[in-house]
Amino acid sequence: MKKVSCLLLLILPFLFSAAQQALVDSMKNVLALAKTPEEKVEALDMLSRTMVNINLKQADEYGNDLITLAEESRDRKLMIKAYMSNGTRCSYFAGMKDYTSRSIDYYNKALSIAKQNRYDEDAGAIYLKLAAIHLAIPDKDKALSYANQALSIINTLKNDSLKAEVNNTFGHVYLNRNEKIVALRNYLTGLRIAEEIKNHALIRACYLYLSSFYSGIEDYDKAIDYYSKAYKELDLMSEKNVPYLRAVDMNSMGKLYAYKKSYEIAIRYFERSLAMADSLKFATLKMPGYTSLLNQYLRVDQPQKALEYFNSSSGQELRKQLINFGFSGAIDQAFAVIYTELNKFDSAKYYFQRAAPFFENNPNESSRVSYYAQLGSLYKKTGEYAKAIDLYLKVKDIADRTGQLEIAERAAKHLDTLYLRVGNFQQASLYNSIYYKYKDSLETLNKEKELAQVEAADLQFRQQKLEEELAEKKRRKNNIQYMAITIGIVGVFVMLVVLGMFKVSANTIRLIGFFAFLMFFEFLFLIFKKNIYSVTQGEPMKDLAFMIALAALLVPLHHWLEHRVIKYLTSHNRLTASGKTLMAKVFTGKKNEGKGKGVTLEKNDP
DSSP: OOOOHHHHGGGSGGGGGOOOTTHHHHHHHHHHHOOSHHHHHHHHHHHHHHHTTTOHHHHHHHHHHHHHHHHHHTOHHHHHHHHHHHHHHHHTTTTSHHHHHHHHHHHHHHHHHHHHTTOHHHHHHHHHHHHHHHHHTTOHHHHHHHHHHHHHHHTTSOOHHHHHHHHHHHHHHHHHTTOHHHHHHHHHHHHHHHHHHTOHHHHHHHHHHHHHHHHHTTOHHHHHHHHHHHHHHGGGOOOTTHHHHHHHHHHHHHHHHHHTTOHHHHHHHHHHHHHHHHHTTOGGGGHHHHHHHHHHHHHTTOHHHHHHHHHSHHHHHHHHHHHHTTOHHHHHHHHHHHHHHTTOHHHHHHHHHHHHHHHHTOOOHHHHHHHHHHHHHHHHHHTOHHHHHHHHHHHHHHHHHHTOHHHHHHHHHHHHHHHHHTTOHHHHHHHHHHHHHHHHHHHHHHHHHHHHHHHHHHHHHHHHHHHHHHHHHHHHHHHHHHHHHHHHHHHHHHHHHHHTTSSOOHHHHHHHHHHHHHHHHHHHHHHHHHHSHHHHTTOHHHHHHHHHHHHHHHHHHHHHHHHHHHHHHHHTSTTSHHHHHHHHHHHHHHHHHHHHHHHHHHHTOO
16 A cells, blocks of 8 residues: 555556657647648647647647637537547546546537438447446446447447457456456457457557556566567557657566566666657656556555655656646655655644545546545544544445455455554454455465466467468468469470470460460469568668569569460460471371381381
8 A cells, every 4th residue: 555656557558659849849830731621630640649748738739729710610520539539538537527527528529410311330349448447436336338339339340449449448458357257259350350460559458457456466477578569559550649659668577577576677667668769859758667666665665765766756756747737645655655754743644634635536536545545644644543444344345435445445444443542442343354354365366366377378379379270271271372373384394395295386485485484473473472471571762672683583483484485385386387397297106107017016026
């Protein structure tokens, strides 16, 4: 309960769509030069979502301009895009009540337009967005309902990207409902579809979801493996925000190593993340790295170092950014936790009191439960047991409601101790029994978690085996086709040679020869192209250079060889003098051979 990352992580999602601040002026120029409503909507969409990282007030203004422009155009597609853009922008702050409500309202307006105009793809995409935002509240039942509505629409479409996304959404929903294996199956299905359509941004997203899944079941090595794969997908993406994503990835992999208790490696990743953000000259991107380092000191019980870091230039930069984004409550929370650990209780109370309005008005129950538990810990240390009891009762209530058994167990244990200290032995006995019930449930859950790890490994193995079998089946099928093509080409050439020996027109030989050589050299091109991928990795410039070099070699050879062979065959055809001589020699030779055999028989005849 000492960490403050629970709240600070709320700012991370919008960093995944971040663009560098230096682009703002160029985006404004693009908007000024835009002529059509479509161009203006596109420019305002990018500008409003980018400004979320720089100035929230201006982001809202651009978002409102976007809706006004789309409404005035009366173009239903543009109206849907405008409302979805604003819904996505507000969803970046899903942990804040006002932004969450606004996001849902925008999505519902977009959905209404899509349904009225029978834009099924848009409706399916909006249902997925609504499912995601309700998981952030969290409202698992509504999230599942929206996911099912999305599925009913997307199944009727031929949009594979949406099919991958609906599988990923079901993965999120079932994971939140603690149905881990069902969630994993959905994630793997989403990944398979993304790989089939070779959408690298979607493949990366699937890897990130799988990393999060394995982190949730505490298989951190597997989680790091998938995050590393996601990081490598950035090499195959051309989006402008790729350098920023690299910095975010460094921080996220550092946290995975921290969960694995490889603290030195984790710190190196955090520092690399900060170095990348610094090289990009994008202050907002440093916030996750600063927060991770602060939490690292608290994680290893070094509150004095945490305080020194929070008061350093790096910490002051973090605090400035948090204030700019309306997260001043997180700063007070951090100071309160640090001073509690340093046993400076008056200072801790002061900062907890300052943070109270922010957390009381926050709909994100995970952040509230963290705040109540931290404040309860302070009152327990100061001997204010009645206040501590009230807070831990709130913690237990939220934990029970959201299914957080570990937090509920710790709250029950604290309540057992606190009621003993105030002399209420009956309540102490009650919460002692509740604590052991939670403990038994957690032991069962841990066994289920171990079982989930085994089942996940088995599912992965079977999935890999199935993929290998499909690949082998495809390879055999391709080999049969290559063999059939080879036999076909050889057959055509044999027929071409045979035709050169019989009474066939020269034009017929030329026509068949043309197709024979065309098939042969195109087949060579096909074989070379299939085998150069290991060298070029599908990079267009390398592919083009290789194909030009190959064509420069094979095309002249094709024409020269075709000309020589056709000329030879037509010159020895029976319709020409030389052809008749050739045939005469062949048949005269056969007659003489027969006569020779006859004479031999006469001489030996008794």
